[in-house]
Amino acid sequence: MTPRFLFLATILVVSTSFAVAADKLPPPADRKIDFAKDVRPLLEKHCWGCHGAKKQESGLRLDSRDALLRGGDIGQVIAAGDSERSRLIVLVSGTDSQTVMPPDGPQLKPHEVGILRAWVDQGCVWPADESPKTDAKNTHWSYQPIRRVAVPNVKKSDWLRNSIDPFVLAELEKRGIAPSPEADRFTLIRRLNLDLLGLAPTLEEVDAFVKDSRPNAYEELVDRLLKSPHFGERWGRHWLDMARYADSDGYEKDNPRPDAYRWRDWVIEAINSDLPFDQFTIEQIAGDLLPNATAMQKLATAFHRQTLTNTEGGTDKEQWRVEACFDRTETTGAVWLGLTVGCARCHTHKYDAISQREYYQLFAAYNNGDEETAVVPKSPEEVAAYTTAKQKFDAEVADVTAKLRAEQAKLGEAFAAWETKAQTALAESAAQPLKLHALDDLKVESDGNVTFVAQKDGSFLASGANPNSVTYTITGKTKVTGVTALRLDVLPDNSLPAKGPGRVAHGNFVLSEMTVEVSPNADFANARKLEFAGAKADFEQADKPWRAADVIDGNEGTGWAIAPQFGKEHWAIFGLKDPLAIEGHVFVRAQLRQLYGQQHSIGRFKLSLQTGIEPSITLPENVQKLLAVKPEQRSAEQSQQLLDYYSSLDAATKTFVQQLDELKKKEPAKPELTVRVVLQRAKDPRKTFVFRRGEFLEPLTEQEVVPAGFSTLPPMRPRDEKAVMSDRLDLARWLVSANNPLTPRVTVNHIWRQLFGRGIVASVNDFGVRGEKPSHPELLDWLAASFRDGNKSSQPWSRKALIKLIVTSATYRQVSRHRDELLEVDPQNVLLGRQNRLRVEAEIVRDLSLDVAGLLSKKIGGPSVFPALPPGITDLSYAGNFKWTNSTGEDRNRRGMYTFFKRTAPHPNLTTFDCPDANLTCVERRASNTPLQALITLNNETFLEASQAFAKRLLSHSSKDDAARLTHAFRLCVARVPSDRELHQLTGLLTANRDFYRAHQDDSKKLAGAIEVSGASPDETAAWIATARIVLNLDEFITRE
Structure with a gap:
């Protein structure tokens, strides 16, 4: 068994053997222990070989006091001040029946164990100068403070354009290499457009720049491109890679996230506005924790909502919550620190100075962030449109309100009279409040064999026979006196058609007539028919109309009905002409005659007796409450509310009230949507523990951790001195603090890599010990300091200022042409003796073709779209749960970055050209070259449509000359003018295509499709389409020179 596994095995049994072993320990030495003379030799001889600077079995290091007390993968091994509770003492004492440390070599003698025991009991005193020299992990270049280096002196000073160039030229001159000349203006403007916008320049822009001889023409071009709204798209796409952005959850079901795009829009807006990178960082990691956080700052935290969701x-759920926190931790390490932090999830990092405990300190910052829903504004355009519409709406409301107030000022006497009348009516009603009473000994029968089942609420449910016309007879008795009305409730029920309350198929009914009799006897021998004074209902069918009053009009051809409000509860109240005075009790019989036919009968109903006085004025409840307040005690707002209500009744003001009501129905809706973000857990904060081997079910409860940084970097401290521990906001501020050297270096390197194809540190994702060393370390630090601190012409942390500095350098402006003399000295162009040729990214391959064809929509932001997709791709979706409906109109040809990205079935046009899968953070895209890429750009539906539209554009060109048209086509694609040889080849290609399609008319029609150009035959159109297809497949077209 290896020492590592032996040590782990020991810890698994230590909980059972520890107490027994402690009783057998050698006694501690009875004297003051000197670390240098007594302890260090023992540790150096027996421990540091496996637990020192070069090797840390089980993540345990014993060559410094901090490391010793911190412990390893299996927890703490020393309890300072208590040797009996120290695991390490038990293991080296030989008293454990299963394990002895060290596993190889001589064992410690009892008196040596006694020395260690005494040293532990005395507090583990360890002088600072007695630790071994710090190893490479801690002295690694990237952990050191950023140096403010001086710009070097060089010989060829006339080549320099800004402060970047001396650093590059100095390295070239050391090796006797001259820099390459500046690229021509055709190349420069196309290079800048592709690098800054991801779009090719128009020919008008190219020609204007080529002819512009002013010294500042290049800088003005750079400034114009940096101000373009497409800049945010281009550089936002880089950030989306790092954020692992996608429009779906991932894992098996991979459900869509329809509103995820709103965070993508935030990124584009933030980059276009040049939000300083430190604030850009803080808002995405902890925007919700900022004082008075805005909706947009909370939206920014959706950076960490981009994790997969199972x-x-x-x-x-807890497992996948923890997995999301792991991902957030490791993404933070990769994006801001350039470190492979994930290696320390299960054990201390084998190469970098990141212990497992430190991993969980970073993890702890995310452990109390929960995914929540936040309401955020839609796009700035929609917000602007809403603001304009709302201002117009408010003005119209204010105008009508002013007219209403002018008329209200004249209502004094009329309003006072109404108020007095209303209060009197309410007082009368209050003296005799309305009450409902059920009949006793209730029974229901019908003349059509209908079955009635009594319900718990006192209602009856009809079932069984359902004749076309029917009469229900309800009998019961009561001793309630002073009955003023009868109330009939018709109720919905799941057993009825359309839930009722009627029994006809659509749920309606028609109550034609109702008669009510009372009698002192159950046989109704001396019955008296009650007379009704009127009726009302909560709802009445409008088309005839079918009103409640028609139930007591004596006409069997009328009645009460409730279409279209089926499936709802309704009521009708039938007021008696005279209150019913009763002595003792009386019998009551009511007949509900339903004579409309076609089974329009009531399915569920309840009949009640009503006592009390109906108010002579019907008033809303809120108005009744206002009237109950004495005028002198009402607030100004209450008085205005009461006056506004009366104004809806008065003839002089009613029109204005109605106008306001209609206006308010047209109030513009706020352009808002909900987005899932990460917000701080407010209640029951979670404790964080180190997980044994990264297993969330095995927390080492004796190893609780709180948010903190890495020991190799400056400490992370709570911003509030009274705070118990740090949180995500402290983490975010730590990442961009002035004394954190990694974030500026890593960010500068990311940007440099995008503009040169290779970072100053080639291992963009690894600034650790195993990563590459910087090719130009002084330049990296100079750029990092400039980026972090700003200067007279730029604010600190300005992305745009850094990019402008780089692209205006002579280094960036060099030609990318291969040089034989560099092949031996610098085959990878590490020293930057020339620019690099780079294939454009997947999204831009498509964008360029559509743009040249005149099809590309340059609309910015908004929901993801669904361009044409090859058949069968969505069949990969879980249980067919996702349908890809091709977008139409402008959305069909939006820029590639807006294509809906489904993690389990991404668009093949993107993945074939190396778009990342969005499952993990991607700080660097790697380009591949495969035959499949050429097959897509030649034959894919999108690229075929682009070829057709491109050909139509060329055939519509003002010149009918082939050479002019072909030159125009070539320049549209690569900006420069073709050479004579290139034009000759294109002319030959067009001629060959003409010959073929003249001889193959069916193929001509098939290729031309619906493309029609005035004056061009199908075979001529097809010949140009075939030629355009080849031009669109030039290597130079999809290459940034």
């Missing part, structure tokens, strides 16, 4: 049945 919605499969039977999953453990």
Whole structure:
């Protein structure tokens, strides 16, 4: 068994053997222990070989006091001040029956164990100068403070354009290499457009720049491109890679996230506005924790909502919550620190100075962030349109309100009279409040064999026979006196058609007539028919109309009905002409005659007796409450509310009230949507523990951790001195603090890599010990300091200022042409003796073709779109749960970055050209070259449509000359003018295509499709389409020179 596994095995049994072993320990030495003379030799001889600077079995290091007390993968091994509770003492004493440390070599003698025991009991005193020299992990270049280096002196000073160039030229001159000349203006403007916008320049822009001889023409071009709204798209796409952005959850079900795009829009807006990178960082990691955080700052935290979400049945929610926190931790390490932090999830990092405990200190910052829903504004354009519409709406409301107030000022006497009348009516009603009473010994029968089942609420449900016309007879008795009305409730029920309350198929009914009799006897021998004074209902069918009053009009051809409000509860009240005075009790019989036919009968109903006085004025409840307040005690707002209500009744003001009501129905809706973000857990904060081997089910409860940084970097401290621990906001501020050397270096390197194809540190994702060393370390630090601190012409942390500095350098402006003399000295162009040729990214391959064809929509932001997709791709979706409906109109040809990205079935046009899968952070895209790429750009539906539209554009060109048209086509694609040889080849290609399609008319029609150009035959159109297809497949077209 290896020492590592032996040590782990020991810890698994230590909980059971520890107490027994402690009783057998050698006694501690009875004297003051000197670390240098007594302890260090023992540690150096027996421990540091496996637990020192070069090797840390089980993540345990014993060559410094801090490391010793911190412990390893299996927890703490020393309890300072208590040797009996120190695991290490038990293991080296030989008293454990299963394990002895060290596993190889001589064992410690009892008196040596006694020395260690005494040293531990005396507090583990360890002088600072007695630790071994710090190893490479801690002295690694990237952990050191950023140096403010001086710009070097060089010989060829006339080549320099800004402060970047001396650093590059100095390295070239050391090796006797001259820099390459500046690229021509055709190349420069196309290079800048592709690098800054991801779009090719128009020919008008190219020609204007080529002819512009002013010294500042290049800088003005750079400034114009940096101000373009497309800049945010181009550089936002880089950030989306790092954020692992996608429009779906991932995992098996991979459900869509329809509103995820709103965070993508935030990124584009933030980059276009040049939000300083430190604030850009803080808002995305902890925007919700900022004082008075805005909706947009909370939206920014959706950076860490881009984690995958598992919605499969039977999953453990806690497991996947922890997995999301792991991902957030490791993404933070990769994006801001350039470190492979994930290696320390299960054990101390084998190469970098990141212990497992430190991993969980970073993890702890995310452990109390929960995914929540936040309401955020839609796009700035929609917000602007809403603001304009709302201002117009408010003005119209204010105008009508002013007219209403002018008329209200004249209502004094009329309003006072109404108020007095209303209060009197309410007082009368209050003296005799309305009450409902059920009949006793209630029974229901019908003349059509209908069955009635009594319900718990006192209602009856009809079932069984359902004749076309029917009469229900309800009998019962009561001793309630002073009955003023009868109330009939018709109720919905799941057993009825359309839930009722009627029994006809659509749920309606028609109550034609109702008669009510009372009698002192159950046989109704001396019955008296009650007379009704009127009726009302909560709802009445409008088309005839079918009103409640028609139930007591003596006409069997009328009645009460409730279409279209089926499936709802309704009521009708039938007021008696005279209150019913009763002595003792009386019998009551009511007949509900339903004579409309076609089974329009009531399905569920309840008949009640009503006592009390109906108010002579019907008033809303809120108005009744206002009237109950004495005028002198009402607030100004209450008085205005009461006056506004009366104004809806008065003839002089009613029109204005109605106008306001209609206006308010047209109030513009706020352009808002909900987005899932990460917000701080407010209640029951979680504790964070180190997980044994990264297993969330095995927390080492004796190893609780709080948010903190890495020991190799400056400490992370709570911003509030009274705070118990740090949080995500402290983490974010730590990442961009002035004394954190990694974030500026890593960010500068990311940007440099995008503009040169290779970072100053080639291992963009690894600034650790195993990563590459910087090719130009002084330049990296100079750029990092400039980026972090700003200067007279730029604010600190300005992305745009850094990019402008780089692209205006002579280094960036060099030609990319291969040089034989560099092949031996610098085959990878590490020293930057020339620019690099780079294939454009997947999204831009498509964008360029559509743009040249005149098809590309340059609309910015908004929901993701669904361009044409090859058949069968969505069949990969879980249980067919996702349908890809091709977008139409402008959305069909939006820029590639807006294509809906489904993690389990991404668009093949993107993945074939190396778009990342969005499952993990991607700080660097790697380009591949495969035959499949050429097959896509030649034959894919999108690229075929681009070829057709491009050909139509060329055939519509003002010149009918082939050479002019072909030159125009070539320049549209690569900006420069073709050479004579290139034009000759294109002319030959066009001629060959003409010959073929003249001889193959069916193929001509098939290729031309619906493309029609005035004056061009199908075979001529097809010949130009075939030629355009080849021009669009030039290597130079999809290459940034």
